[in-house]
Amino acid sequence: xxxxxxxxxxxxxxxxxxxxxxxxxxxxxxxxxxxxxxxxxxxxxxxxxxxxxxxxxxxxxxxxxxxxxxxxxxxxxxxxxxxxxxxxxxxxxxxxxxxxxxxxxxxxxxxxxxxxxxxxxxxxxxxxxxxxxxxxxxxxxxxxxxxxxxxxxxxxxxxxxxxxxxxxxxxxxxxxxxxxxxxxxxxxxxxxxxxxxxxxxxxxxxxxxxxxxxxxxxxxxxxxxxxxxxxxxxxxxxxxxxxxxxxxxxxxxxxxxxxxxxxxxxxxxxxxxxxxxxxxxxxxxxxxxxxxxxxxxxxxxxxxxxxxxxxxxxxxxxxxxxxxxxxxxxxxxxxxxxxxxxxxxxxxxxxxxxxxxxxxxxxxxxxxxxxxxxxxx
Amino acid sequence: xxxxxxxxxxxxxxxxxxxxxxxxxxxxxxxxxxxxxxxxxxxxxxxxxxxxxxxxxxxxxxxxxxxxxxxxxxxxxxxxxxxxxxxxxxxxxxxxxxxxxxxxxxxxxxxxxxxxxxxxxxxxxxxxxxxxxxxxxxxxxxxxxxxxxxxxxxxxxxxxxxxxxxxxxxxxxxxxxxxxxxxxxxxxxxxxxxxxxxxxxxxxxxxxxxxxxxxxxxxxxxxxxxxxxxxxxxxxxxxxxxxxxxxxxxxxxxxxxxxxxxxxxxxxxxxxxxxxxxxxxxxxxxxxxxxxxxxxxxxxxxxxxxxxxxxxxxxxxxxxxxxxxxxxxxxxxxxxxxxxxxxxxxxxxxxxxxxxxxxxxxxxxxxxxxxxxxxxx
Numbered sequence: 086x087x088x089x090x091x092x093x094x095x096x097x098x099x100x101x102x103x104x105x106x107x108x109x110x111x112x113x114x115x116x117x118x119x120x121x122x123x124x125x126x127x128x129x130x131x132x133x134x135x136x137x138x139x140x141x142x143x144x145x146x147x148x149x150x151x152x153x154x155x156x157x158x159x160x161x162x163x164x165x166x167x168x169x170x171x172x173x174x175x176x177x178x179x180x181x182x183x184x185x186x187x188x189x190x191x192x193x194x195x196x197x198x199x200x201x202x203x204x205x206x207x208x209x210x211x212x213x214x215x216x217x218x219x220x221x222x223x224x225x226x227x228x229x230x231x232x233x234x235x236x237x238x239x240x241x242x243x244x245x246x247x248x249x250x251x252x253x254x255x256x257x258x259x260x261x262x263x264x265x266x267x268x269x270x271x272x273x274x275x276x277x278x279x280x281x282x283x284x285x286x287x288x289x290x291x292x293x294x295x296x297x298x299x300x301x302x303x304x305x306x307x308x309x310x311x312x313x314x315x316x317x318x319x320x321x322x323x324x325x326x327x328x329x330x331x332x333x334x335x336x337x338x339x340x341x342x343x344x345x346x347x348x349x350x351x352x353x354x355x356x357x358x359x360x361x362x363x364x365x366x367x368x369x370x371x372x373x374x375x376x377x378x379x380x381x382x383x384x385x386x387x388x389x390x391x392x393x394x395x396x397x398x399x400x401x402x403x404x405x406x407x408x409x410x411x412x413x414x415x416x417x418x419x420x421x422x423x424x425x426x427x428x429x430x431x432x433x434x435x436x437x438x439x440x441x442x443x444x445x446x447x448x449x450x451x452x453x454x455x456x457x458x459x460x461x462x
Numbered sequence: 463x464x465x466x467x468x469x470x471x472x473x474x475x476x477x478x479x480x481x482x483x484x485x486x487x488x489x490x491x492x493x494x495x496x497x498x499x500x501x502x503x504x505x506x507x508x509x510x511x512x513x514x515x516x517x518x519x520x521x522x523x524x525x526x527x528x529x530x531x532x533x534x535x536x537x538x539x540x541x542x543x544x545x546x547x548x549x550x551x552x553x554x555x556x557x558x559x560x561x562x563x564x565x566x567x568x569x570x571x572x573x574x575x576x577x578x579x580x581x582x583x584x585x586x587x588x589x590x591x592x593x594x595x596x597x598x599x600x601x602x603x604x605x606x607x608x609x610x611x612x613x614x615x616x617x618x619x620x621x622x623x624x625x626x627x628x629x630x631x632x633x634x635x636x637x638x639x640x641x642x643x644x645x646x647x648x649x650x651x652x653x654x655x656x657x658x659x660x661x662x663x664x665x666x667x668x669x670x671x672x673x674x675x676x677x678x679x680x681x682x683x684x685x686x687x688x689x690x691x692x693x694x695x696x697x698x699x700x701x702x703x704x705x706x707x708x709x710x711x712x713x714x715x716x717x718x719x720x721x722x723x724x725x726x727x728x729x730x731x732x733x734x735x736x737x738x739x740x741x742x743x744x745x746x747x748x749x750x751x752x753x754x755x756x757x758x759x760x761x762x763x764x765x766x767x768x769x770x771x772x773x774x775x776x777x778x779x780x781x782x783x784x785x786x787x788x789x790x791x792x793x794x795x796x797x798x799x800x801x802x803x804x805x806x807x808x809x810x811x812x813x814x815x816x817x818x819x820x821x822x823x824x825x826x827x828x829x830x831x832x833x834x835x836x837x838x839x
Contacts, residue, residue, distance in 0.1 A: 166742070166770060173739040175732070188771070195778070196739060200771040355552070362550040362573060365543070393543060394565070394577035401572070 086183035087123035087158030091143070093171065093179045093193065095150040099141045100168045102323065103132035105295055106139040107164045113209070118161040120208050123154060131211060132164060137292050138211045138326040139299060158183050159205035170198055212326040214317040219308035220254070220281035224300050224320075227307065230262045231293045233273050233425045233452055238290035239266035249287035249330040251337070257281060263337050264290060269418040270337060270441075270455040271425070284311050287334050292327035299325055341453060342443065345434040347379055347407030350447070353431050355401050357423040359386055360416040362396055367416055369393040374413040374459045379405070379435075403430055412438040413461045419444075422454045463560035464500035464535030468520070470548065470556045470570065472527040476518040477545045479700065480509035482672055483516040484541045490586070495538040497585050500531060508588060509541060510703075514669050515588045516676060517701040535560050536582035547575055589703040591694040596685035597631070597658035601677050601697075604684065607639045608670045610650050610802045610829055615667035616643035626664035626707040628714070634658060640714050641667060646795045647714060647818075647832040648802070661688050664711050669704035676702055718832060719820065722811040724756055724784030727824070730808045732778050734800045736763055737793040739773055744793055746770040751790040751836045756782070756812075780807055789815040790838045796821075799831045 100119070109117050111134055120131040127144040143150050160183055171179070176194035183189055187202040231250070239247035250264045257280040263272040296318055300307060310317040311329075318325040363375040369390040376387045377400075384402050389395040412435060423431060428446030435442045444454040477496070486494050488511055497508040504521040520527045537560055548556070551570035559567045564579040608627070616624035627641045634657040640649040673695055677684060687694040695702040740752040746767040753764045754777075761779050766772040789812065800808060805823030812819045821831040 163770070169742050170739070173735065173742060175735060175739075196736070196773065196775040198739065198743070198771065198773045201769070358550065358552060359573070362547070362552075362575065365546050365550060366575070392578070393540070394575065396573065396575045398573040398575075 088155040088182040090180045092151040093177045103130040106132040106137045108134045119164040122159040123157045140324040161203040214310045214312040221279045234262045234264040234271045235290040235293045237271035238264040246332045251334040253285045273452045287330040347435040350404035364416040375416040378411045380409045414458045418456045465532040465559040467557045469528045470554045480507040483509040483514045485511045496541040499536040500534045515703040538580040589692045591687045591689040598656045611639045611641040611648045612667040612670045614648040615641040623709040628711040630662045650829045664707040724812040727781035737797045741793040752793040755788045757786045791835045795833045
């Protein structure tokens with residue numbers, strides 16, 4: 086039966102990290118608990134929803150937690166309730182002691198709270214990924230890859246593979262990241278600083294979004310490990326496991342056009358605002374599209390809703406070459422695409438009104454995005 | 463058919479004020495619109511949900527709106543949609559022009575948006591309250607009265623009169639404000655600076671909360687007018703109408719005890735935190751109560767939940783007199799009561815474990831609160 090004392094604020098921070106893997110709506114009731122494992126060298130907090138598992142280790146050698154261990158052991162506690170109780174305690178000094186029948190006594194200031202826990206043997210075995218031969222990635226770079234691609238993954242389960250982001254490492258250093266929901270696509274290709282072995286995996290976009298929330302910017306690098314159907318992102322104290330999606334990711338390379346008939350350069354912010362206006366009215370139309378018209382060196386956007394009204398405006402352009410064109414598309418895809426472009430200017434490149442068009446931030450050859458038009462009459 | 467130009471940001475601010483009265487879920491579809499009335503001297507924006515109506519006048523004499531009127535008229539527009547469209551416009555200069563078939567053209571920068579409106583004759587007649595003989599109140603004082611009492615009103619419609627706050631003006635200057643949901647009560651009595659005629663009304667607490675949101679602190683005073691079943695709060699540019707609740711408010715004066723057997727003074731923050739801890743566990747008990755025990759000059763709080771555990775703690779007290787006592791109550795009522803006490807210390811006064819106890823901030827004789835205990839075995 087374990088016993089330890091710890092700084093409340095540090096403990097809470099670790100609890101909230103692990104909580105990100107825990108869902109109260111899980112079909113497996115035991116997964117609403119978190120596991121505390123107390124050993125001589127430190128404590129490990131564990132949470133899982135079956136898809137993602139997070140382990141946060143706190144060492145007796147760390148200074149801030151002020152962790153002192155009196156006896157080892159392990160216990161399961163209802164995660165949300167336990168975290169609420171810990172955060173309600175009056176003092177930053179916290180003593181935790183397991184007593185008979187898997188109960189836990191928390192002492193802090195003059196408060197004494199006794200909570201009923203569960204036997205840790207009930208907790209399922211967490212994913213295991215062999216930690217050999219890691220790929221070393223900068224957290225900042227990885228989070229940027231995620232924010233630039235994961236939004237384009239599908240949120241619908243009709244084609245499960247499209248709910249993931251495709252990560253491929255070629256030539257030991259070239260990392261390609263692609264997501265598509267079949268209406269739009271976002272692909273980023275970068276050269277890594279460290280070499281790694283070839284891999285080709287599809288990571289659930291939801292897991293990647295949680296990864297972004299868990300690994301804060303203070304964690305400079307993560308080690309990445311792959312196993313058959315799962316992977317592990319590991320920093321000094323945090324291990325983040327996720328299942329991988331099974332199946333073949335579609336060949337997206339062939340979708341990306343190389344030659345175009347018209348190209349327009351816009352200011353990112355002003356195009357985005359114009360599309361937000363268009364979206365207000367396109368939301369009230371049957372096919373939800375905006376019409377963009379390039380004619381006589383002028384670009385206009387146009388939406389007509391029989392119910393609510395119409396918007397008609399000339400779009401400011403910075404540069405413009407090629408053939409006249411009228412193309413319809415969902416303004417929401419363009420808005421979301423523009424959100425991840427860091428440059429001030431964006432180039433839209435068109436082949437025809439029935440072929441996908443591409444977006445690229447000026448002076449950015451790493452990120453390319455694709456939007457499929459909607460055929461209208 | 464009206465035509466005017468106005469500063470977008472000022473116009474939006476007025477639109478958002480009026481929007482507070484407008485519900486999209488109203489049973490009367492026309493109440494999801496807002497009315498724009500354009501006259502020679504300015505424009506009036508009007509919104510209503512049948513219970514509350516708000517009119518915001520913008521004058522051509524005000525400097526900030528930059529209002530220029532070219533033609534008068536009036537029109538109804540879908541409130542939420544119209545506000546979203548206005549806020550999406552690119553330039554701060556905004557031209558609005560009514561055209562045929564109740565349509566409105568908005569021009570801003572290079573954008574031109576046409577919206578379908580409705581004939582203003584379809585809009586219901588707004589409440590009318592004669593504006594004679596006003597009671598002049600400081601906005602700050604009125605908002606304080608509301609925040610200290612309205613939370614104690616009932617949120618349940620089983621006794622509609624208890625969903626309101628009872629306002630009574632006696633002796634021309636003594637304003638009494640009371641709310642109770644029959645489990646707890648909050649009463650504030652103040653002396654007004656300006657005299658007024660006697661009134662005795664019950665104002666829906668929901669209306670008062672909206673009043674607080676609409677009248678910001680820049681509005682120093684409001685004039686208050688009463689009619690048969692409605693009232694009006696009026697500042698220079700804003701008129702806020704609300705229906706009154708009909709029926710007799712219970713006689714609450716007789717509920718408030720004057721003599722006590724035990725009195726305990728606590729620090730407000732530390733008592734509140736202790737009750738928040740107790741609530742975590744009392745939420746998991748059958749009757750949802752915490753037990754407070756005064757014995758041998760020590761005060762303890764105690765909750766036992768067979769499912770999740772127990773809390774047992776000694777409460778810090780500042781002063782303590784009277785008989786020993788054990789009393790059970792819903793900690794949520796005490797937490798909400800403590801939230802509105804501005805003093806650092808609070809005095810709880812008890813008669814017995816079956817009689818309501820009172821709360822008073824130290825050196826505050828204006829605000830008194832009452833909490834009814836729960837009988838337990």
